[in-house]
Amino acid sequence: MSEAPAAPHTASAEPATGAGRLDLLLVPPRARAGWQVLPARVVAMCVVELQKLRHDRTELYTRAVQPALWLLIFGETFTRIKAIPTGGTPYIDFLAPGIIAQSAMFIAIFYGIMIIWERDAGILTKLLVTPTPRAALIAGKSFAAGVKALIQAVVVIVFAALLGVAMTWNPLRLLAVAVAVVLGSAFFSCLSMSIAGIVLTRDRLMGIGQAITMPLFFASNALYPVSVMPGWLQTVSKINPLSYQVDALRGLLLGTHAHLALDFTVLTAAAALGIAAAASLLGRLAR
Amino acid sequence: MTSDDEGRPGRLPGAAGPGRAPFAHRAPAPDATAHRAPAPAPDAGSASAPDAVTCRGLRYAFGETRAVDGVDLSVRPGEVFGLLGPNGAGKTTAIRCITTLLSVPAGMVRVFGHDAAKERMAVRRLLGYVPQQLSADAGLTGRENVALFARVFDVPRRERAARVAQALAAVGLTDAAGRLANTYSGGMVRRLELAQALVSAPRLLMLDEPTIGLDPIARTSVWEHINAVRAATGMTVLVTTHYMDEADQYCDRVALMHHGRIRALGTPDELRAALSARRRAARTAAPPTAPGTPTPTPAPAASPASAVSPSAAPSRSSDAAPTLEDVFRDVAGSGLDEQSGDFRDVRSTRRTAHRVG
Ligand SMILES: Nc1ncnc2c1ncn2[C@@H]1O[C@H](COP(=O)(O)OP(=O)(O)O)[C@@H](O)[C@H]1O
Ligand SMILES: [Mg+2]
Numbered sequence A: 001m002s003e004a005p006a007a008p009h010t011a012s013a014e015p016a017t018g019a020g021r022l023d024l025l026l027v028p029p030r031a032r033a034g035w036q037v038l039p040a041r042v043v044a045m046c047v048v049e050l051q052k053l054r055h056d057r058t059e060l061y062t063r064a065v066q067p068a069l070w071l072l073i074f075g076e077t078f079t080r081i082k083a084i085p086t087g088g089t090p091y092i093d094f095l096a097p098g099i100i101a102q103s104a105m106f107i108a109i110f111y112g113i114m115i116i117w118e119r120d121a122g123i124l125t126k127l128l129v130t131p132t133p134r135a136a137l138i139a140g141k142s143f144a145a146g147v148k149a150l151i152q153a154v155v156v157i158v159f160a161a162l163l164g165v166a167m168t169w170n171p172l173r174l175l176a177v178a179v180a181v182v183l184g185s186a187f188f189s190c191l192s193m194s195i196a197g198i199v200l201t202r203d204r205l206m207g208i209g210q211a212i213t214m215p216l217f218f219a220s221n222a223l224y225p226v227s228v229m230p231g232w233l234q235t236v237s238k239i240n241p242l243s244y245q246v247d248a249l250r251g252l253l254l255g256t257h258a259h260l261a262l263d264f265t266v267l268t269a270a271a272a273l274g275i276a277a278a279a280s281l282l283g284r285l286a287r
Numbered sequence B: 001m002t003s004d005d006e007g008r009p010g011r012l013p014g015a016a017g018p019g020r021a022p023f024a025h026r027a028p029a030p031d032a033t034a035h036r037a038p039a040p041a042p043d044a045g046s047a048s049a050p051d052a053v054t055c056r057g058l059r060y061a062f063g064e065t066r067a068v069d070g071v072d073l074s075v076r077p078g079e080v081f082g083l084l085g086p087n088g089a090g091k092t093t094a095i096r097c098i099t100t101l102l103s104v105p106a107g108m109v110r111v112f113g114h115d116a117a118k119e120r121m122a123v124r125r126l127l128g129y130v131p132q133q134l135s136a137d138a139g140l141t142g143r144e145n146v147a148l149f150a151r152v153f154d155v156p157r158r159e160r161a162a163r164v165a166q167a168l169a170a171v172g173l174t175d176a177a178g179r180l181a182n183t184y185s186g187g188m189v190r191r192l193e194l195a196q197a198l199v200s201a202p203r204l205l206m207l208d209e210p211t212i213g214l215d216p217i218a219r220t221s222v223w224e225h226i227n228a229v230r231a232a233t234g235m236t237v238l239v240t241t242h243y244m245d246e247a248d249q250y251c252d253r254v255a256l257m258h259h260g261r262i263r264a265l266g267t268p269d270e271l272r273a274a275l276s277a278r279r280r281a282a283r284t285a286a287p288p289t290a291p292g293t294p295t296p297t298p299a300p301a302a303s304p305a306s307a308v309s310p311s312a313a314p315s316r317s318s319d320a321a322p323t324l325e326d327v328f329r330d331v332a333g334s335g336l337d338e339q340s341g342d343f344r345d346v347r348s349t350r351r352t353a354h355r356v357g
Helices: A006-021 A034-055 A058-081 A091-121 A123-127 A134-162 A171-199 A202-218 A231-238 A241-254 A260-286 B002-011 B021-026 B032-036 B042-046 B091-098 B120-126 B142-152 B157-170 B186-198 B216-233 B244-250 B268-285 B304-308 B324-356
Strands: B053-062 B065-075 B080-084 B109-111 B127-130 B204-208 B236-241 B253-258 B261-266
Touching: A034 A134, A034 B142, A058 A091, A058 A134, A091 A123, A091 A134, A091 A171, A091 A202, A091 A241, A091 A260, A123 A260, A134 A171, A134 A260, A171 A202, A171 A241, A171 A260, A241 A260, B053 B091, B065 B091, B065 B261, B080 B091, B080 B216, B080 B244, B091 B109, B091 B204, B091 B236, B120 B127, B127 B186, B142 B157, B142 B186, B157 B186, B157 B216, B186 B204, B186 B216, B204 B216, B216 B236, B216 B244, B236 B244, B244 B324, B253 B268, B253 B324, B261 B268, B261 B324, B268 B324
Parallel strands: B080 B236, B080 B253, B127 B204, B204 B236
Antiparallel strands: B053 B065, B053 B109, B253 B261
C-alpha cells in the first residue's frame, strides 16, 4: 500500500510529456463555407466505410455468395429453359444487371439497422453534436452505402464476366453504371433509415427489412421484363425505383433499349427525397 | 491501508494534507493550495466575457417524466464544473439539452453567448462531447476514430495528421493508435473518446459520466488526462458524475442535482462548510440527536478502514468536515431513500478505490 500514492505520479508523467505538443489543439479549425459542408461530410462518411471494409472484408465475401448463386443457378438454368422472353439476349445476360441492383439494394437496406446500432452505441449521438446538418449526415451515410454497394457491384460484374456475360467495357458507360448503383443504394439506404426513424428498434426494423426487400425485388424488372407481368404488378413496378435502376444498368451494360434520361431523373429524385425523409426522421432516433 | 485513511481527514477545508497530494499536479501551478482556483481569474473575466454555459429555467420532459425541471446554472469559462446526482437525476438530459441533441426553446441554454436553439452549428463548433456510453467505433483504429472527428470539424487535410497525432498523444494513446478500437480496454476507449473530442480544439468539454464502469486506476488516469489537457488549453469542462469523491477532488464547483432540480451549488468546500454551519446551528438550537439531522450511515464493521473514517466517527462529527455525500443527503431530503442503493455503490466503489490506490 505504500506505493499507492506513487501510482498517480507515474501515470501523470504520460500526459505531462504529451502536453508539450498540444499547440494545434488550441486553435479551432476554420469552418468550411456553407456549400462545402455537404461534400466534405459525404467524403468523411465514405472514407470511414472504406476503412471499415479494409479492416474486415468478411462481409464482402459473404455478401458475394448470394448474387453468385442467383447468376450461377437461376441464370444458367433459365438461359437453358428459354422461358422468359428477353428479346434475343441470353437470359443470364438479362439477369446480371438485375442481380447487381439486387445485391446493392440488400446492402443498402442494412443501413437502417446499422444506424440504430450506431445510435445505441453512442456513435450517432456524437456525430449529431458535430457541425453536421442532419441532411448532410444522412447524405454521408447513404453515399457510404453507395460506395459499399459499388464494391459489391464490381464483384458481381467480374463474376458475371467469368460466366460469359457480354458486357460493355466502355469507361464512360461504366462510370454511368457506378452513378446508377450509388443513386439506387442512396435511395434504399434512406428508405431503410427512414423506417428506422419510425420503428426505432433493431428487432422491428429487421423484420420489416426482410418483409420489404423480396417484394421490392420481385416487383421489379430485375428477373423478368415488365411486359410479362400482370397489370397490377406492372403498376407496382412503375413506382419501384429498383426498376429504373435495373433499366439503366441493362441499357448501359448490355446496350439494350433503355430510358436512360428518365431512369437517372427518377433515381436522382428518389435519392433526394429519401435523404430529406430520413433526415427529418433522424431527430426521433436522437431523442 | 492506514495511510489512505489518514488521508481522509485531509478533506478538512484548509488542511490540504496528504490525501490531496497525489492530485496536486492537476493544475499547472506547483503549489498544492492553488489547485482549486479556476484557470482564469473568476471574477475579473465574468463581467465582460460570456459564461461558458448559461441555463435559465431549463426544462425537458419525456412524456410525463420531467427529467429536467427548471435548472438555472452558469458555468464560468475555464472552470471544471461538476453536475452531481444519483442515477435518474436528470444529468444526462441536461447535458443533451446543452449539446443541442435535445431541442429546447430559445433563451433556455446559451453556450459562450450562443443560443442553443437558434445557433446550433455555432454551439456545436465550441463543444467536445463524450456521451455516457463508450462510443468509439470498434471497427476503426484509434487514429481513424479521431481522424473522423477531425474531418467532420473541417480540419484541413494538411494539418489533419498532425492534429490527430497531438490529440492521441494528449491522452497517451500514441502507441495504440494503429490498433482497432475493439482491442482497447474501457479506460483506453474513454481516453480515445477524449481525443476525439479534443481534436477540434473545443472551448467547452462536456463529459457525461466519464469514469462510469472503470476500475480505479483507469478512473484516475482518465481524470489525469482531463486535467493535463485542461491545464494546457484552459478549456472549460462540464462533467457529470455520481461519484461524489471524484467531484470533490477534481471539480472547482459542483451542482447537486436531484429529481431534475439543482439542490445546491458552490465549491465543494463551500457546500461542506455550509452543512457544518447548518449542523452547528441545529445543535445549538436542539439536542445533538435532533430528529431530522442527517446522521451518516455507519459503514459495515467488516471494513477496518471505515472505523476511522470521519463520516463514521460520530464522536468527531462536531468538528469533522462532512463529505459531499453528506451534503447531498442533507439537501436532497426525503426522496433520497429509494435511491440509497446508488450511494451504497458509491461507498463501496470508493473503498475499493482507496484500497487499490
Ligand atoms: N429517452 C428517454 N425516454 C424517456 N425517459 C427518459 C429518457 N431518457 C431519460 N429518461 C428519464 O429521465 C430521467 C432522467 O434521466 P437521465 O437524464 O438519464 O438521468 P441521469 O443521467 O442523471 O442518470 C429518468 O427518470 C429517466 O428515466
Ligand atoms: Mg446519465
